[in-house]
Amino acid sequence: MFPNNINNLIENFKKLPGIGQKSAERLAFSVLKNFDSDDYDDFSNSLISVRDDTKYCSICNVISETDVCNICSDNSRNHELLIVVENSKDVFSIEKLGNFNGYYHVLDGLISPFDDITPDDINLESLFDRVKNDKIKELIFVTRSGVEADTTILYIKKMLEDFDIVISRVANGIPIGADMDYIDTLTLESALNNRKQVLD
Amino acid sequence: MFPNNINNLIENFKKLPGIGQKSAERLAFSVLKNFDSDDYDDFSNSLISVRDDTKYCSICNVISETDVCNICSDNSRNHELLIVVENSKDVFSIEKLGNFNGYYHVLDGLISPFDDITPDDINLESLFDRVKNDKIKELIFVTRSGVEADTTILYIKKMLEDFDIVISRVANGIPIGADMDYIDTLTLESALNNRKQVLD
Numbered sequence: 001m002f003p004n005n006i007n008n009l010i011e012n013f014k015k016l017p018g019i020g021q022k023s024a025e026r027l028a029f030s031v032l033k034n035f036d037s038d039d040y041d042d043f044s045n046s047l048i049s050v051r052d053d054t055k056y057c058s059i060c061n062v063i064s065e066t067d068v069c070n071i072c073s074d075n076s077r078n079h080e081l082l083i084v085v086e087n088s089k090d091v092f093s094i095e096k097l098g099n100f101n102g103y104y105h106v107l108d109g110l111i112s113p114f115d116d117i118t119p120d121d122i123n124l125e126s127l128f129d130r131v132k133n134d135k136i137k138e139l140i141f142v143t144r145s146g147v148e149a150d151t152t153i154l155y156i157k158k159m160l161e162d163f164d165i166v167i168s169r170v171a172n173g174i175p176i177g178a179d180m181d182y183i184d185t186l187t188l189e190s191a192l193n194n195r196k197q198v199l200d
Numbered sequence: 201m202f203p204n205n206i207n208n209l210i211e212n213f214k215k216l217p218g219i220g221q222k223s224a225e226r227l228a229f230s231v232l233k234n235f236d237s238d239d240y241d242d243f244s245n246s247l248i249s250v251r252d253d254t255k256y257c258s259i260c261n262v263i264s265e266t267d268v269c270n271i272c273s274d275n276s277r278n279h280e281l282l283i284v285v286e287n288s289k290d291v292f293s294i295e296k297l298g299n300f301n302g303y304y305h306v307l308d309g310l311i312s313p314f315d316d317i318t319p320d321d322i323n324l325e326s327l328f329d330r331v332k333n334d335k336i337k338e339l340i341f342v343t344r345s346g347v348e349a350d351t352t353i354l355y356i357k358k359m360l361e362d363f364d365i366v367i368s369r370v371a372n373g374i375p376i377g378a379d380m381d382y383i384d385t386l387t388l389e390s391a392l393n394n395r396k397q398v399l400d
Contacts (some may be wrong), residue, residue, distance in 0.1 A: 001292055003265045005253045008246040015239060017230045029289045030217045032250055032263070039215060040251040043246040046208040051240040053205045063232070065203045078294055089229045092201055 002194075004165050006032070025028060041142075059130075061106040063088040065150075071104060072096070079100045080137040084127065086110055110148035111155055117148075119155055124153065127156070131163055138166040145172055145186075237370075259330075261323050264324065265287040271295070271304060278302045280337040284295040284327065286310055286349075289341060297362070301338075307343075310348035311355055317348075319355055327356070331363055338366040345372055 002010070006028055006096045013024035023126035035043075056062070057069035064070070070164055071077070071091070081102025091104045109122040129134065139156070157167050174183055183191075202208060202210070206228055213224035237242075257269035264270070271277070271291070281302025291304045291384070307323040330336065339356070343349045357367050372390035374383055383391075 001296070003254065003263055005246065006263065008242070008393050010247050012239075014241040015228050015235070015243070023359070025289065027216050029287065031247070032254065033287070035251070037251060039212075040247050042208070043212040043215070045230070045246045046205065046212050047244045047247075049205040050209050050228070051235070051237060054203065054232065057336075061208065063203055065205075086322070087229065089225070089235070096201070104251040165338050 002008065002028075056106075059126075060091075060104045061105060061108060061126065062091045075130075079135050081140065082130065082134075082136045082138070083140045083142050086143050094142060107152070111152045112148040113151070114147075123151075124156070124159075128159060129167060131160055136165060138168060141167070141169045149152075202394075205258075256270075258305045259326075261288075261308060261326065262291045262304060279335050280341065282330065282334075282336045282338070283340045283342050286343050307352070310343065311352045312348040313351070314347075322352070324356070326360075328359060331360055331365060338368060341367070341369045343370075356361060389399060 002025075008022040009028040009031065010021070013019050013027045014021065019027070023169070025166060031040075031121055052067075055064050055098070057064040057072055062069050062071070066074045067075075072086040078101045081100075083091075083094060083100065083102060084105045084106055084107060085094070086107055088106050088107065088108075091106060093102055094104075105123070105127050107124070111117055111119055111122065123128055133140070139160075141149070141153050145151070148167060153167070155167060158166070171194055172187055173194060174180075174187065174191045201207075202225075204246060209228040210221070210224040213227045214221065215218050218229070222388060234256065237385075248290055253265075255264050255267060257264040258267050259272040260269060262269050262271070263312055267272075267281050278301045282305055283291075283300065283302060284292060284305045285294070286307055286309065288306050288308075294300055294304075305323070305327050307322045307324070307327070309317055311317055311319055311322065331339070335388075339360075341349070343352075353367070353369060360367070372387055373394060374380075374387065374391045
């Protein structure tokens with residue numbers, strides 16, 4: 001319906017999560033209306049740069065500008081603690097807290113038989129190597145809940161049963177500030193089971 | 201916080217309407233996760249093509265792949281009716297209805313003293329030329345409501361007062377299917393004023 005080049009841009013916006021036909025049209029026409037010539041170059045180049053210049057830390061697998069990321073190359077952190085996450089983005093979310101002083105490991109996925117994601121498809125070998133070779137005392141899983149996370153953690157636990165290592169997992173519970181009306185039953189049940197005594 | 205190339209992509213997504221920091225991060229990481237190599241090229245090229253290949257119809261000013269758009273080059277339509285719209289996109293929305301058989305004129309904006317948009321900044325000269333040279337009998341304004349639309353229509357009406365031409369405007373009213381709870385008072389007032397007698 002629209003000219004071809006506009007249609008193409010719309011189709012590209014539709015590849016993004018949560019963007020359907022109507023939103024994509026709105027975005028494409030806003031680009032046409034508001035972008036100056038440099039904006040087009042910037043956007044276009046930034047896409048190509050994400051493809052071509054993104055590196056992954058050779059130790060923890062987080063996205064990085066260098067072969068070994070800032071965190072892994074910082075020797076002053078606590079070598080006994082390793083947080084395991086699904087995605088690179090999670091590392092940055094936790095780092096923003098500013099109070100975790102250990103290291104990270106990015107799996108780039110969770111085991112999911114339904115989606116045909118097997119242990120070989122995610123970044124597990126290097127995790128096992130790190131447990132074998134480093135002095136890690138605790139693996140802390142910081143992932144979304146669900147069958148995939150359960151399966152992944154169980155699998156890792158089994159593979160590491162010969163090692164003297166604590167495997168822990170973030171608490172599920174009611175988000176701070178959340179309205180009780182919007183808490184699902186699984187979360188509420190978990191929050192109840194993990195209740196804490198109120199001390200003086 | 202993120203690597204530079206990811207940050208750049210995030211900043212570019214933030215130039216789009218309705219996309220803030222959090223959404224832009226989500227989009228950038230979804231690109232990194234889900235795009236294959238060709239997807240990056242497609243998206244990047246489609247942006248550049250929108251900048252470099254977009255033409256505007258030399259008659260009605262709608263975006264077009266040709267110097268004169270499909271509609272203006274179709275001589276079988278009704279030359280007496282001209283719909284005036286703010287943006288190219290509106291032409292496609294009306295064409296989708298499939299029952300308007302006249303021609304269009306795209307203003308590319310509305311007069312807005314607050315935003316320093318004067319009559320010279322929008323595509324009015326060519327509208328007046330068309331009225332002078334063609335056999336247009338009715339100008340139908342299909343625009344959003346508001347001071348800018350009122351000002352623009354009033355200005356055009358004044359400039360064309362010597363011509364024997366009807367100037368009309370789409371009806372405001374309650375959108376079909378809309379919940380009464382969400383109708384603003386101005387719309388409700390307009391819908392009441394424009395009420396129609398229910399005939400047998």
